[in-house]
Amino acid sequence: MKKKSLLIIAVFILLFCACKKDKTVGFIAEKAMVVSAREEASKIGAAILQKGGNAYDAMIATHLALAVVYPVAGNIGGGGFMVYRNNDGTTGALDFREKAPITAHRDMYLDSVGNVIKNKSTLGAFAVGVPGSIAGVFEVYNKFGSLPFKDLIQPAIDLAINGITVTEKQAKSLNSATERFKKVNNYITVFEKEWKKGDILKQEELAQTLERIRDLGKDGFYKGKTASLFVNYVKELGGIISLEDLEKYKAIWRKPITFNYKDFKITSMTLPASGGICLAQILKAVEPYDLSKIEHNSTKYIQLLTEAERRSYADRANFLGDIDFVNVPVDSLTNVKYINNRMKSFSWDKATPSSEVSHGKIIGYESDETTHYSIVDQFGNAVSVTTTLNTGYGSKVVVKGAGFILNNEMDDFSSKPGVPNVYGLLGSEANSIAPEKRMLSSMTPTIVEENGKLKMVVGTPGGSTIITSVLQNILNVTEYKMGMQESVDQPRFHHQWLPDVVRMEPNGFNEETKAKLETLGYKILERNSLIIGRVDAILVLPNGKLEAGADKRGDDAAAGF
Numbered sequence: 339m340k341k342k343s344l345l346i347i348a349v350f351i352l353l354f355c356a357c358k359k360d361k362t363v364g365f366i367a368e369k370a371m372v373v374s375a376r377e378e379a380s381k382i383g384a385a386i387l388q389k390g391g392n393a394y395d396a397m398i399a400t401h402l403a404l405a406v407v408y409p410v411a412g413n414i415g416g417g418g419f420m421v422y423r424n425n426d427g428t429t430g431a432l433d434f435r436e437k438a439p440i441t442a443h444r445d446m447y448l449d450s451v452g453n454v455i456k457n458k459s460t461l462g463a464f465a466v467g468v469p470g471s472i473a474g475v476f477e478v479y480n481k482f483g484s485l486p487f488k489d490l491i492q493p494a495i496d497l498a499i500n501g502i503t504v505t506e507k508q509a510k511s512l513n514s515a516t517e518r519f520k521k522v523n524n525y526i527t528v529f530e531k532e533w534k535k536g537d538i539l540k541q542e543e544l545a546q547t548l549e550r551i552r553d554l555g556k557d558g559f560y561k562g563k564t565a566s567l568f569v570n571y572v573k574e575l576g577g578i579i580s581l582e583d584l585e586k587y588k589a590i591w592r593k594p595i596t597f598n599y600k601d602f603k604i605t606s607m608t609l610p611a612s613g614g615i616c617l618a619q620i621l622k623a624v625e626p627y628d629l630s631k632i633e634h635n636s637t638k639y640i641q642l643l644t645e646a647e648r649r650s651y652a653d654r655a656n657f658l659g660d661i662d663f664v665n666v667p668v669d670s671l672t673n674v675k676y677i678n679n680r681m682k683s684f685s686w687d688k689a690t691p692s693s694e695v696s697h698g699k700i701i702g703y704e705s706d707e708t709t710h711y712s713i714v715d716q717f718g719n720a721v722s723v724t725t726t727l728n729t730g731y732g733s734k735v736v737v738k739g740a741g742f743i744l745n746n747e748m749d750d751f752s753s754k755p756g757v758p759n760v761y762g763l764l765g766s767e768a769n770s771i772a773p774e775k776r777m778l779s780s781m782t783p784t785i786v787e788e789n790g791k792l793k794m795v796v797g798t799p800g801g802s803t804i805i806t807s808v809l810q811n812i813l814n815v816t817e818y819k820m821g822m823q824e825s826v827d828q829p830r831f832h833h834q835w836l837p838d839v840v841r842m843e844p845n846g847f848n849e850e851t852k853a854k855l856e857t858l859g860y861k862i863l864e865r866n867s868l869i870i871g872r873v874d875a876i877l878v879l880p881n882g883k884l885e886a887g888a889d890k891r892g893d894d895a896a897a898g899f
């Protein structure tokens with residue numbers, strides 16, 4: 339009898355364990371952490387924190403290390419955005435987005451009959467925007483840096499001289515870009531060879547450029563030898579960036595978008611990044627629904643988020659652009675009444691076709707590769723940075739003699755209204771090209787607070803899918819009470835108004851859910867090559883420790899203490 343009841347208990351425990359989903363817990367640190375696309379960069383950032391540096395010092399070291407160890411998106415030839423929250427609760431944002439060259443013009447990617455010329459805004463020197471990363475790094479340093487700058491940049495220089503160990507994923511990525519490096523450049527770049535896991539990639543010319551930045555500051559990039567090498571090579575290849583463009587570039591401190599979602603305060607990036615506005619619109623559209631009654635990643639959950647996303651991306655395409663050039667009705671777009679009104683056409687019974695969803699009516703105007711890293715320091719400051727060259731290895735132009743890759747961010751403008759960019763995103767006049775204008779971005783570096791305390795630092799690459807990946811991770815943690823790694827591991831889906839498809843990560847969703855969605859009129863797209871974000875995030879646990887969410891979709895890793 340005793341044996342029998344023990345057996346029943348054992349069977350019950352076994353069944354319970356089998357039903358319980360695996361919950362992966364991420365790397366835990368007591369007080370300080372960096373999570374980025376590569377272990378080397380996270381360790382360099384964490385070592386700066388260990389030396390007594392703050393989150394901003396670590397930001398600079400991590401950013402520069404990524405430019406060496408993660409050339410697909412880490413960069414000094416690109417740009418990005420930073421959102422921060424200091425330990426006293428103050429928040430802010432830095433825009434170091436690229437901008438159009440002075441001689442850029444609205445129709446520069448169109449042929450004589452007004453058609454978009456294929457690849458002109460994505461491949462080669464004509465696709466390059468004026469880079470902002472180094473200006474961004476020095477803005478951060480001048481406002482918040484505490485350690486000597488040379489200590490922050492030297493690890494990246496050493497990494498470039500000694501070489502980085504190529505991972506399996508990186509070898510595949512580099513090999514897939516070889517033909518395009520060859521096509522674009524007029525010499526053999528350091529990135530062209532048949533790479534395999536374990537190879538060492540040394541970048542001597544990049545090290546020399548970083549040394550000039552170490553010794554001369556911002557002028558080591560925007561003036562002098564680096565600037566001449568940059569401009570001369572771009573000209574040789576038919577590009578239009580001038581010395582004046584480089585000299586005039588400025589990173590801009592901006593007021594971030596701040597809003598509440600239920601009990602949480604969310605701070606995210608403002609224009610020219612669309613992330614914060616779209617995130618606010620989508621979360622506000624979802625807020626009236628009781629998610630405790632809607633199962634995570636169920637048909638209903640996917641429906642609700644998809645319909646909110648559809649309406650927000652339609653607004654994105656019509657209204658959003660560089661706020662310094664166009665009048666964007668930010669307050670109206672993020673107004674709860676307006677958002678609820680937009681959701682009135684949503685029905686649980688069938689999909690709203692995107693052809694029936696245009697942008698909303700605003701009464702009166704008031705106004706793929708990318709990479710993300712999250713940092714929390716031992717003083718309680720938090721930094722959320724997303725940076726990019728745009729698509730993998732940007733324009734594929736590697737500045738001869740200077741060793742860094744240039745972005746192809748000009749493709750984030752709308753080359754022609756109604757013609758999608760590389761991410762399938764549409765744009766309007768608001769995001770048309772103009773001299774010195776910043777192109778609209780989807781980047782969404784974000785910080786979440788609960789009861790006035792830091793809760794989460796989050797962001798991701800992924801082009802147009804950035805916003806929806808950040809959104810899903812915020813809901814995973816705030817609504818579904820997941821840990822950080824558990825949240826990052828969840829399969830993700832994405833809708834962006836047009837094309838009218840729900841993109842889903844392969845093998846992530848059950849067949850019944852997909853079948854039900856199709857019955858309701860949703861078109862589903864599942865393809866192996868789809869990138870739906872690579873989230874690197876930090877969660878502050880109830881005991882004050884930090885849990886990392888380092889995305890297993892890449893080589894991402896956390897470091898801390």
Ligand code: GLY
Binds near residue numbers: 708726729778781801
């Ligand atoms: N280049 C991608 C983005 O900024 O959204």
